[in-house]
Amino acid sequence: MTDKGTTPTSRRALLLTAGSAGIAALTAACARPATPGRAAPAPSGATPGCVLAVTSGAGPNYSGRGRTRSDVTEGREGVPLRLELTVVRVKDGCRPLAGAAVDIWQADASGVYSEGKQTWLRGVQITDAAGRCAFETIVPGWYAGLAPHIHFKVRPDERSETTSQFFLPDAFLKDVYGRQPYARRKAPRDPNGNDDRYRAAGGKMTLTPAQDGTGYRAAFTVGLA
Template identity: 40%
Template sequence: MERKNFLKSLLVGAASVPALLSACSKDDAMPTTSSGTTGGTGTPGNCTVAPTETEGPFPTKAPASYVRSDITDGKAGHKLTAQITIANSNNNCAALAGALVDIWHCDAEGNYSEYGGSGMQSTNYTGVHFLRGRQTTDANGLVTFTSIFPGWYSGRATHIHVHIYSASGTSLKVTQIAFPEGSNSAVATVNGYTKGLSGYTYNATDNVFSDGVTQELATVTGSTSAGFELVISFAVAA
């Protein structure tokens, strides 16, 4: 799939943003697939391996140090409960128990913990670790995280990074979660927090998601008052 480069049309002359977007671009490697498809909810016994995506420039530096289900760390934002199910495409898409699942995402302002003070992110959050965590899948292949609804930053749609490992620590998949968009979506409801959505990059022109989000698009329900619930399934070859 040809990678889309939309920097010139968005932010000509901005030196720091092109470096960030380049680092966030989709990997060239195509995923190995089995028969059938898996969308945001998954179908046991009939699945496709999740697409491989880049970790981006802000991966968790020591993920084993953040084994926890609540990754909020005091960050303000609308509550988000994320339920992620992992299935094994090498075993008829049966639930994969004992897998390690890391997630990380930006805060309401679009900043990542563990990084900053540079051209990519001016706000310095190098000494904190908010919105990062690791959980182990249960017998149903499920992990649950409590977080906040992610904000956004220039050049990227709303997203969550996911890295899946075997129980022994072997990397099985690096991918990302995309969010539904449109007038009634959670993205529209949250409206970029105080930033609004002016200048927001939607999935169709996002440099990771522009080739399609069928296997990475979560189901997101809820409200700003009650909080949001995100549900998605990923298949990996374990």
């Protein structure tokens, strides 16, 4: 299945200065998850100080709120990726949001989404007191000429939500797609080049993966309006 019907619902993106050493410490100091549904990320590479998310539609592959869990792989083959998120409220000086539900869903290495009763590569985490949560997943595969991506939805409460997606750098994707199991298919020469959503995001929603053993980890601070 593809995301052909997905278009950006907002093209605004703003990089803001974090404003205090407390925010810098927030995005740098973390720990491994202690209990299911309350995962806190470990330190990793460069993290934007506070990003107002470029929103986009959920696409046809969203199947509702997933299972509460940190590891969403369910044995799917692929290069491991630990996704470490911090959710903040931009209008309140990048105040961390505790208790927000963060939902992710993505394609597997073959560019396929789980359907029906399948739940692989789908899951929810609840942010901790510092607004943090983490997911153990894999690098998503490509499909339909769209930029490879990881969808996410943040629900700070029962009345509101923000939906968007994370992208990955071209050079990183080309390297990963040369490995198995991704190399079973011929990867596009320019993984991100034909997707207007990627261009609309202007790099604001692109992760910066850092090597972590046999896989990678990527940290990102998501700012809600």
